[in-house]
Amino acid sequence: MKFFIDTANLAQIKEAQDLGVLDGVTTNPSLMAKEGISGDTNVIAHYKAICDIVEGDVSAEVISTDFKGMVREGEALAELDEKIVVKIPMVKDGVKALKYFSDKGIKTNCTLIFSAGQALLAAKAGATYVSPFIGRLDDISTDGLGLIENIRVIYDNYGFETEILAASVRHPMHIIECAQIGADVMTGPLSAIEALLKHPLTDIGLAKFLADHAKANS
Numbered sequence: 001m002k003f004f005i006d007t008a009n010l011a012q013i014k015e016a017q018d019l020g021v022l023d024g025v026t027t028n029p030s031l032m033a034k035e036g037i038s039g040d041t042n043v044i045a046h047y048k049a050i051c052d053i054v055e056g057d058v059s060a061e062v063i064s065t066d067f068k069g070m071v072r073e074g075e076a077l078a079e080l081d082e083k084i085v086v087k088i089p090m091v092k093d094g095v096k097a098l099k100y101f102s103d104k105g106i107k108t109n110c111t112l113i114f115s116a117g118q119a120l121l122a123a124k125a126g127a128t129y130v131s132p133f134i135g136r137l138d139d140i141s142t143d144g145l146g147l148i149e150n151i152r153v154i155y156d157n158y159g160f161e162t163e164i165l166a167a168s169v170r171h172p173m174h175i176i177e178c179a180q181i182g183a184d185v186m187t188g189p190l191s192a193i194e195a196l197l198k199h200p201l202t203d204i205g206l207a208k209f210l211a212d213h214a215k216a217n218s
Contacts, residue, residue: 001179002056004187006167008035008046012190013053019193024056026109026131026167026187028087029063044080051081059109059129061087062097070097078106085109085128090118095125102126109165116150123155123162129185134178135168144168145177152182172196 002023005016008031016022027050032038037046047060058081062073070093074086078101085107088094094110101108102125109129110122114137122130132151134144151164166178169188172195178186 001183002163002185003193004056004059004165004185005190005193006031006169006187007189008032008037008050010046010049010053013050016190016193017053017055021193022054022056023185024058024083024085024187025050025054026059026087026165028061028111047077047080047084051083054083056083057085057107058083059085059087059111061111062089065089065091065093067093067096067100070094071100074101074106074108087111087131088127090114090122095121098122098125098127102128111167113167114147116147116154119151119162119164120154123160127162129163129165131165131167131187133168134166134174135170137168138170145174145181148178148181148183 003021004024004026005013005022006026008027013025032043037043050058060077062070064070064073070088077084077086086101087109088097090110090112098108098110107128109131110127111131113119113130113132119130132147137144148166163184165185165187166183167187169175169186169192171192175186175192
């Protein structure tokens with residue numbers, strides 16, 4: 001399973017890259033705003049800075065919700081760097097844009113997926129990735145992981161090459177469960193990825209090893 005980090009924070013992206021497990025980055029307008037990035041020129045420069053850090057795909061989201069606007073923005077984003085994946089919302093014109101970009105050989109990520117039917121449409125239109133938001137579904141007492149399972153079955157039934165990108169991952173168990181289900185990618189905060197490192201028995205064992213070493217060499 002690929003590990004993406006869901007942020008626009010350059011320091012966190014670099015830290016994840018240095019860890020050696022990072023496969024890509026996802027961003028959105030909310031994450032850009034959180035970092036104080038506003039204005040088209042600044043946003044474009046920030047995407048370029050992200051691409052300079054990571055080796056894998058970088059999802060860059062369009063703001064338009066109409067077909068022509070999404071095409072215009074998406075083509076401009078795709079020209080920034082070969083790593084850019086154009087992030088398209090799951091709306092009717094978005095599906096049309098997915099097909100347009102697929103025919104042009106431009107990678108896409110269909111975002112705001114909350115049902116298997118939406119994921120099926122996105123795959124039919126040629127999306128490179130679909131992003132089901134499991135955390136947000138959990139927030140409304142709906143089974144986000146169950147949606148990943150349903151999409152996995154449908155894609156496997158028909159051999160769709162679209163990758164399932166589990167988004168809105170909140171904690172390490174989300175990551176483990178997505179891996180068990182067969183999600184192709186997960187994207188979440190650095191804290192969730194780093195939490196996979198931790199186990200109390202590891203800490204206890206290491207402390208004992210170091211104490212025994214110190215005793216033997218005292």
